[in-house]
Amino acid sequence: MMSLRCSSRLIRQLNKINLKNCRCYSDSSRINFMKDKLKHGPNLSEFITGSSEPILTERPNIPYLPDSIQDNLKRKVFFDVYGCQMNLNDTDIVWSILKKEGFERTKIEEEADIFLVMTCAIREGAETKIWHRLDHLRGFKRRRALSKYKNRPVKIGLLGCMAERLKEKLIEKEKAVDVVAGPDSYRDLPRLLALTDSGQTAVNVLLSLDETYADVVPVRLNQDSVSAFISIMRGCDNMCTYCIVPFTRGRERSRPIASIVDEVRHLSDQGVKEVTLLGQNVNSYRDLSGQSEKLDTHMAKGFKTVYKNKKGGLRFADLLDKVSAVDPEMRIRFTAAHPKDFPDEVLQVISERDNICKMVHLPAQSGSSAVLERMRRGYSREAYLDLVGHVKAAIPGVGLSTDMICGFCGETEEEFQETMSLMQLVDYNVAFLFPYSMREKTTAYRRYKDDVPEQVKKERHNRMVDLYRRKSQLLNEAEIGHTHLVLVESIVQKTGQILGRNELYIKVLFDQTDILSQDGGKRAVTPGDFVAVRIVGAKSSLLNGVPLYHTSIRDFYRDKSWGERYAVSL
Ligand code: SF4
Structure with missing residues (x-):
């Protein structure tokens, strides 16, 4: 019989193993695997890489934990979702995984046994909000432990980008949470939650090269909504110098078209009238899962990437073609995009299909070629403006949206004025405008100085917002009578x-x-x-x-x- 100390060390070791790619679907093979690990421990490569074998795609049965604490039935989960639409969709995926394992969902805090906080790390403000929420939840947990319901201890799980970024701080310094799960570890959540019953913090923040959750049909938290989100790809290879996404969500990988089309069909059958295809960079979508012609990725003129041009597989234009054909009465949207990946074949399918919304997201980020160079966006102001003209010609009446950042490292007033003039020229219908927030780990953090004073960032941001409001007011007024x-x-x-x-x-x-x-x-x-x-x-x-x-x-x-x-x- 293994000593308690020894077994808890082993639990920690096993916890390091990425169980995601396990092919052990049967109970016996799964138990054999766990027995083997109990006997011999994880092998060296499992320790070093944290990845290997198995994966529990079924409800985990962990032999060294008593059955009573593995009983997920009736454990109620409360979701808190912060950040982008990807996080909303990821929450649907998490809920699908947990529901299958017998968990229940509640919208009432007092009823909850487990709080899962889906986090965003994109700006400091987003993280601050989440730290406040964790403070509140810890207070709630303490009060529950002293109440007559102390036999229902509260667990707090932190999921998503912040989990990936702040794992050490969350666990060691703050002792803020019981579970930490990164964006590629959601299949592992039932196991991680079971492990917390033995009093440890359970962590899996490994990034994957292939996880797309293609086989998990998300269960929408808001079943009444007429629209739904579908993740078509994850991660990003672009490495813009200001962006934390490649570090929190890992390398770019796309879901096979067939599984996306199936999901669209399923949603159409449920009466959903609009789907938004989601990813960090949807238009660089590449389904490499099947046999197909070795077609090059065409990039918009004047654009380049830090990675090698992708070859083969089915492209975003193919995906739009197939998805829009599922139900001509279902609207198709997509976000987010990178301007470099709008070749003519994508513009053509958008202009030809009535049910693909004529709204193109062209995130400029800055109107200054010098700032774009520091941001490593892969294009100049001139190339961007050429693309805008080309998109407007290819899709008459097209709406444009953008993201803009002001106050990036070294941004001068003149460079900022170029952003303002770009906004004047382009007529954006929708714009997401942000003052720059430096994030650790990014290239900008290592290479540049965050030297634009906060007050200047704030003031530039106000000027961008004013301009955007005035312009969008005019654009909207032009619609009167239509x-x-x-x-x-x-x-x-x-x-x-x-x-x-x-x-x-x-x-x-x-x-x-x-x-x-x-x-x-x-x-x-x-x-x-x-x-x-x-x-x-x-x-x-x-x-x-x-x-x-x-x-x-x-x-x-x-x-x-x-x-x-x-x-x-x-
Ligand atoms: S393309 Fe978007 S998600 Fe990818 S690194 Fe650049 S800003 Fe970040």
Whole structure:
């Protein structure tokens, strides 16, 4: 019989093993594997690489833990989600994995046994919020331990990018959490949670070269939503100097097209009307899982990468083609993108398909070629502006969105003015604007000085926001009198008004009223309906409209090219 000390050391050792790629699907082989590890311990390569074999894709049965503490049934999980849409989708994946293992979900803090915090590390502000939330949860955990419910101890798990970035601090210094799981370790969560019952902190932050969760059908936390997110790829190879993503989410890898198409079909069957294809850099998508022609990746003119040009496999244009064909009445969006990966074949499929939204995300990040060089974005201001012109010509009426950073290392007032002038020139419908926040581990952290004072960053940020608001107000006002196809998302509780979004993802608000439906009668508007709405008023981020009639994507656009349909006015 192994001593307690020895077995807990072994548990820690086993915890280091990446169980993700295990092919031990049967109970007996899994138990044999664990027995073997109990007897001999992990081998050297498992210790060094932390990766190897097995993987528990079924509910973990850990022989050295009593059954009672492996019983996940009825353990209630509370999710806290911070950050980007990828995190929302990752939460759906986590919930799918845990639900299969018998966990339950609660939206009420007091009922929860496990708090899982899905984190973001992109800016310091995002991390600060999460540290505050952890303080609150630790207080909650202490109070539970002193209450009459102390037999239901609270566990806190930290997932996502911050887990990857701050593992040591979280565990050793702060002792803030019971579980730390990085973005590629979610399959391992049931096992990690089981290990915490023996009083240890369970950690798996290994990054993978191939994990895409392709076989996990996410269970949407918000089942009522008419839209859903689908992860099509993970990680990023671009290594922009300011960005933490390649360090927290690892190398770029794409999910096979077949599994994405299956998921789109499944969502369509459930009545979902809009899917957003998600990834750090969706348009560099490459499905290398099957046999296919060795097609080169075409890059937009004037753009380059730090990595070797990818060859073979199915590209983003192929994916858009297949996904948009699943259900012509389902809207397709995608984000985030890199401007370099908008070759003509992608623009063509967007312009040809009625159900692919004519909204292209072209994150410029800066309007100054010198700053872009320091950011290692792989293009100049001129190449970017050429691309904008090309996209506008290929998809008439296209909407554009962007990300911009001000106050990056060494940014002078003149360089910032170039960003302002780019925003003047391009007419972005949507812009995400940020003051620079230096992150450890990035190239900028090692190579540059974060030398723009906070006050200057703040002031430049305010100027960008002002300009963006003024410009988007004008763009939206130009829509007055036009008819937009709006997908209805919800009914505003306070006013009873209807809220939806047009193709460019701008919110459209209108009053509830019975309108002509496609069967010739009249009916009220409900979430999930496509409605033709005449725009009668505009703010910088909201359009007001009058609903005209129920419609469908095909009926609305029938016999009209995109250029014509966008110009339709009553
Ligand atoms: S392309 Fe985007 S996610 Fe990738 S490193 Fe650059 S900024 Fe980060």
